[in-house]
Amino acid sequence: MEDLNKELLLDLYHTMVRIRMFEERVRDLALKNEIPGFVHVSIGEEASATGVCAALRHTDFITSTHRGHGHLIAKGGKLDRMMAELYGKRTGYCKGKGGSMHIVDFALGILGANGIVGAGLPIATGSALAAVVAGRDAVTACFFGDGASNEGTFHESLNLAAVWKLPVIFVCENNGFGEFTPAQTVTSVRDIATRAQAYGIPGLVVNGNDVIEVYRYASEAAARARAGGGPTLLECKTYRWEGHVVGEQAFLGAAAYREQAEIEEWKKRCPLIRFQQYAIASGRISAAELKKIEDETLAELDAAVAFARESPLPDPAEVTEDLYA
Amino acid sequence: MAEITYREALNQALREELDHDERVFIMGEEVGYFGGAFKVTDGLLATFGEKRVRDTPISELTIVGAGVGAAMGGLKPIVELMTINFGLLAFDQIVNSAAKIHYMFGGNAKVPMVIRAPQGAGHQLGAQHSQSLEAYFLHCPGLRVVIPATPADAKGLLKSCVRQDDPVMFLEHESLYGVKGEVPDGEHFVPLGQANVMREGKDVTLISYSKCVYDAIAAAEALENEGIDAEVIDLRTLNPLDIGTVVESVKKTARAIMVYEGWRTGGAGAEIAAQIYEAAFDHLDAPVERVATLDTPMPYNARLERAALPSAAQIVQAAERLM
Numbered sequence: 001m002e003d004l005n006k007e008l009l010l011d012l013y014h015t016m017v018r019i020r021m022f023e024e025r026v027r028d029l030a031l032k033n034e035i036p037g038f039v040h041v042s043i044g045e046e047a048s049a050t051g052v053c054a055a056l057r058h059t060d061f062i063t064s065t066h067r068g069h070g071h072l073i074a075k076g077g078k079l080d081r082m083m084a085e086l087y088g089k090r091t092g093y094c095k096g097k098g099g100s101m102h103i104v105d106f107a108l109g110i111l112g113a114n115g116i117v118g119a120g121l122p123i124a125t126g127s128a129l130a131a132v133v134a135g136r137d138a139v140t141a142c143f144f145g146d147g148a149s150n151e152g153t154f155h156e157s158l159n160l161a162a163v164w165k166l167p168v169i170f171v172c173e174n175n176g177f178g179e180f181t182p183a184q185t186v187t188s189v190r191d192i193a194t195r196a197q198a199y200g201i202p203g204l205v206v207n208g209n210d211v212i213e214v215y216r217y218a219s220e221a222a223a224r225a226r227a228g229g230g231p232t233l234l235e236c237k238t239y240r241w242e243g244h245v246v247g248e249q250a251f252l253g254a255a256a257y258r259e260q261a262e263i264e265e266w267k268k269r270c271p272l273i274r275f276q277q278y279a280i281a282s283g284r285i286s287a288a289e290l291k292k293i294e295d296e297t298l299a300e301l302d303a304a305v306a307f308a309r310e311s312p313l314p315d316p317a318e319v320t321e322d323l324y325a
Numbered sequence: 326m327a328e329i330t331y332r333e334a335l336n337q338a339l340r341e342e343l344d345h346d347e348r349v350f351i352m353g354e355e356v357g358y359f360g361g362a363f364k365v366t367d368g369l370l371a372t373f374g375e376k377r378v379r380d381t382p383i384s385e386l387t388i389v390g391a392g393v394g395a396a397m398g399g400l401k402p403i404v405e406l407m408t409i410n411f412g413l414l415a416f417d418q419i420v421n422s423a424a425k426i427h428y429m430f431g432g433n434a435k436v437p438m439v440i441r442a443p444q445g446a447g448h449q450l451g452a453q454h455s456q457s458l459e460a461y462f463l464h465c466p467g468l469r470v471v472i473p474a475t476p477a478d479a480k481g482l483l484k485s486c487v488r489q490d491d492p493v494m495f496l497e498h499e500s501l502y503g504v505k506g507e508v509p510d511g512e513h514f515v516p517l518g519q520a521n522v523m524r525e526g527k528d529v530t531l532i533s534y535s536k537c538v539y540d541a542i543a544a545a546e547a548l549e550n551e552g553i554d555a556e557v558i559d560l561r562t563l564n565p566l567d568i569g570t571v572v573e574s575v576k577k578t579a580r581a582i583m584v585y586e587g588w589r590t591g592g593a594g595a596e597i598a599a600q601i602y603e604a605a606f607d608h609l610d611a612p613v614e615r616v617a618t619l620d621t622p623m624p625y626n627a628r629l630e631r632a633a634l635p636s637a638a639q640i641v642q643a644a645e646r647l648m
Contacts, residue, residue: 061398094431106433111397116421122390123422129391130398133350133376140394156387163382322432323466325490 004212006284012054012211013279013290016046016272017297019070022079023242025301026069026086026100030246035086039100040067044209044241047271048173049074051214052141052234055222061109061127061140063120066101067173068113071143075108079304089311096314097322111140117178118151120144121170125157128166128231139225141169141218147178149192158199158233167225169218170233173208175240180248180257193235201231208236209271212278239266326509331473332502334480335365335441339403341511342487343373346401349487352379352388353405353441362407363443363502389415389440393422393492396438401487409444409458409496416461423492424467437490439483445498445536445586446634452622455630457535457586460593462494463563469493469517470563474538476506478561481515489517498536498586518565522574526556529644530574532597533584534560537635541584544640553644563593571597572604579610580647584640589617614643 023041030039042049045067053062053074064071072082077093085092085103092098093105101115111127114120124142131138148154149172161168172192176183189195196203202224206217214236221232241263243249279285329337342349351366357380360367370378381388385406392404406412412419423436446455462470469491473479479497486493523538524545531541538559545555556574560567575581581601583594598613619633 063394092431094429094433097431098429102429104430104433106397106430111394111434112422112426112430114422116417119390119417119422122387122418123394123397125387126391126394126396126402127398128394130395130400133395133400134348134398138398140398153386153390156382156384157390159382160384160387160391164379322428324469325427325435325437 002282008054009279009285010289010293012050012215013275014293014297015050015054015074016211016275017294018079018300019046019049019073020272021297021301022073022082023069025305027242027246036088037099039086039246040244041242041246042067042070044266044270045173045175045238046070047211047214048171048208048236048238049143051211052169052171052218054215055218056139056141059109060138061111061124063111063124063127063140063142064104064113065120065143065145066113066115067145068103068143069100072103072105072110072113075110077105077108079300080307081105083304083308084311087308087311088313089308090314090318091307091311095318095322118144118148118153121148121153121157124168125161125166128161128168129164131167132164137226139167139169139222141171143171143173145178146172146174146176146183146187146192149195150187158196158201158231161231162199162201165228165230168231169221169225170231172233172235173238174235175238177240177244177257179244180252182257191235193233196233201233203233204235206234206236208238209269209274211271211275241267326507328505329476329508330502331476331479331504332363332365334476334508335483335497336367337508338480338483339366339369340372342484343369343377348399348401349403350377350379350400351403351405352381352392354381354383354407356380356405361405363499365502366405385411385414386418390418390422392438392440393418393426393436396436397426397434401437403439403441403487406440406442408454408499409442410454410456412440412442419462419468419494420465424465427491428467435490436492439486439493439495441495441497443497443499445500446618446623446630447500449625449627449630451625455623457618459496459563460587460591463593463596467492468564470496471517471561472496472535472563473561474501474535474559476504477508477513478515478521480508481513482517482561485514485517488514496535500536515561517562518567519561520567520570521559521561522556522570523559524555524557526554526578528554528578529580529582529647530556530558530571530578531582531584531640532558532560532571534563535586537584537586540635540637541640543637544644547637547641548644553648555644566597568597568600568604571601575601575605576608579608581609582614582616582640582643582647584616584635586618586635588620589615590620592617611647614647616640616643
């Protein structure tokens, strides 16, 4: 990390802390039914969203998934408007019409969080195409999971992006599970990154819990894309600490699809702890500096929850608004 | 004003809109070097180049999804599906992405995309190449559904679609590409949501769109010989739907027949009939009739195909039942 400036390092940590704290709070609020609907949190997967978005410019685009809070935060989303959306309030990013699976800030270049697995891949391909047709040097990063790599959109989009050499970074966040099914039991290859070979593009396995490694790989992919070198597939190996959906125990009952020991093993590889150890060992960042970030984020989060709670509900008459442009 | 074909009218609209706005581009299977499966995009590649007239792989879902992304990325894509039958592979991106993005994201993002697709039967192409699927899209809020019958409307509606900001299913009938008609030169726009009264009459209203408009007109001419004065309405667009023009006509004639090539059950005619009942029940002298395609997959044999499809003769019989 010696070559990375301190401001960037602190930003990386700040983003990961914002994601972790937001997701933990959302999980707790959802378990108390204060947040309704399906809520998918990304605790343990903070480094991939953070590292990739840190490698992008403000004018670059991303597409996100049902497990997308972290992507929005990493691209600059405001916690108060996010929380308000989860509460279904008028002040939320989508005026209470999107919810957890569709929460985006279009102004930040976020072209949708998709509740349909794999739906973001064609959209990201199209957004990259728009940059090429319009002669802009914008890059699109497309987040998706291991499950989406078995959808037709993955294969069609990698092919099309490769044929047209589009500036897109396909970021597979392999968190080990598609819902309750272990990825390795339904995926033909051990490393999804190897599927890139079929489309003649670079495919790289990345330690998805190492934010600095993710940042470096994503930066290289972004530079290649901007220079006209076409798409890259990055497979960020990580792990989903929480269930597929908050509160899944209620319908899973006694059925267990993984061992607790496995979860504990991955918690030892926590991306935040890993960063703290790097940072302090490097001598460039103190524990106090990290603590300050955590304290500030906690205050921001408390304010976000208060904002969400106090915000007005949408008026029933708004149900037909925004159907057409 | 010149007499040109439906195909040429569409080509003219595309050419003019590509020329008018550099954000407009076309992509689809065979649209470039081959000029389109039905030659609608013929010559556009030579004028506008590979950047803006793009041949794609056979990947319907990703072509439409890429159109969504390009539209959100600031462009105005015109995506051609070789036929609507293949468009079913793209159904997810049409229904779950294009139709919903503006609403689902609280009005923050727009998807100004036109999806052009030929559809319809009549050429013995069998069950998987002969469908009219407008009702599937009419059912989905957030999509505009535009379905022109005449060359002038083909041009005027397509240009209007490109100039507005909602996702559009622009459904062309494969049997109409060679039909000729007077088409205004240059800037010619037909607004969405404005039905066209093709023929005035006082005894019965024939409500139709796309190719069946011609069957309705033929039926009206035949009915004239029997002393039945039929009014013919071409809806032009199903979303927005100009129900006002329909209701006004039905109040005058007290009888209505829906004429359409989609399947009878759950077709656009069923929806419009329901709206007629809601708005003009007391004015009706008889139930609304539906002349549509039989509820079967389209058979290959020409005789069977004719038996499945609606015809002018069936419209005449329906009118006679109503009188």
